[in-house]
Amino acid sequence: MEIILVALKDSLSLSVKLLCIILPLTISYEFLKHKQSIIEKKHFAFLGVTHNGLVPLITGVIIGLTYGAGVIIHSIRTSSINKKECFLILLFLSMCHAIIEDTLIFVVIGANGFVLIVFRFFLAIILTYLMYRSKLLSN
Amino acid sequence: MSRIADPLPIWNLRSIKEILKTFYPTLKRGFLSGISITYNMVKVIVPFYIAIEFIKHTSFIHTISEVFKPFMSIFGLPGESALGLMAGYFINLYAAIAVITPLQLSAKDITVIALMLGVSHSLPIETAVTKQISVNAWLLLFARVVFSLISGVLLNILWKLFL
Numbered sequence: 001m002e003i004i005l006v007a008l009k010d011s012l013s014l015s016v017k018l019l020c021i022i023l024p025l026t027i028s029y030e031f032l033k034h035k036q037s038i039i040e041k042k043h044f045a046f047l048g049v050t051h052n053g054l055v056p057l058i059t060g061v062i063i064g065l066t067y068g069a070g071v072i073i074h075s076i077r078t079s080s081i082n083k084k085e086c087f088l089i090l091l092f093l094s095m096c097h098a099i100i101e102d103t104l105i106f107v108v109i110g111a112n113g114f115v116l117i118v119f120r121f122f123l124a125i126i127l128t129y130l131m132y133r134s135k136l137l138s139n
Numbered sequence: 140m141s142r143i144a145d146p147l148p149i150w151n152l153r154s155i156k157e158i159l160k161t162f163y164p165t166l167k168r169g170f171l172s173g174i175s176i177t178y179n180m181v182k183v184i185v186p187f188y189i190a191i192e193f194i195k196h197t198s199f200i201h202t203i204s205e206v207f208k209p210f211m212s213i214f215g216l217p218g219e220s221a222l223g224l225m226a227g228y229f230i231n232l233y234a235a236i237a238v239i240t241p242l243q244l245s246a247k248d249i250t251v252i253a254l255m256l257g258v259s260h261s262l263p264i265e266t267a268v269t270k271q272i273s274v275n276a277w278l279l280l281f282a283r284v285v286f287s288l289i290s291g292v293l294l295n296i297l298w299k300l301f302l
Contacts, residue, residue, distance in 0.1 A: 011188030019177045027169030106253035
């Protein structure tokens with residue numbers, strides 16, 4: 001019985017710590033959504049991702065797939081993004097998404113956040129570049 | 140005689156109120172979604188935490204540890220951390236955290252697990268999301284799991300070399 005009480009107390013204190021991280025993040029996401037139109041205007045091409053694909057890409061990297069799914073699906077369907085670019089975006093996103101939240105919640109329990117961010121980011125860039133260059137994806 | 144210029148709007152109390160008024164709905168939406176995410180998270184974390192704390196006090200944890208030891212040693216992790224990895228792959232990161240925290244692993248072990256889970260987590264939900272965009276969702280799933288395992292092995296080696 002005592003075990004359960006201690007576990008309950010510990011798990012709730014862990015939850016409070018995570019709340020302290022999640023709350024500022026969700027508030028800043030909402031502010032970012034306001035500013036989204038600024039990102040859209042810049043012309044850009046990076047790893048086979050043109051400026052059309054940049055909104056879903058940045059949304060996913062910062063917010064994440066589950067929470068940002070609505071924005072991502074909407075912006076991919078409404079803009080003229082071809083299949084290859086779409087795949088590249090999703091490949092990048094599946095390796096490296098929700099980069100702030102995922103990293104911080106592990107930092108709370110003692111991980112090295114710098115290593116995590118750098119490793120994930122480079123893994124995603126290298127993989128996307130390889131797929132972009134490879135003939136596997138020619139339309 | 141020059142008139143003193145109007146004070147900057149930002150110092151004006153009325154305009155501060157106006158700024159607050161325009162930002163208030165955004166602030167409120169952010170706050171509410173944060174609360175609802177945390178509520179969903181607590182529903183996952185508390186039962187898992189208690190379950191793991193319970194398992195830790197039985198001999199079951201040694202059985203699990205022994206079974207997964209050969210596999211997890213590829214990543215330089217103790218056998219029982221397989222539970223955290225599974226929770227992260229199939230449920231979500233919060234479940235994984237609830238499982239990992241009571242196990243009291245070292246900073247290196249947590250970082251390796253965090254990287255593996257960061258690359259590949261909540262697979263059922265996120266595969267459903269990628270399927271809706273109708274690209275090759277299975278190829279993505281395969282890539283995520285494979286690169287999650289590869290990155291775990293790599294980080295384990297690199298950490299031993301440099302840190």
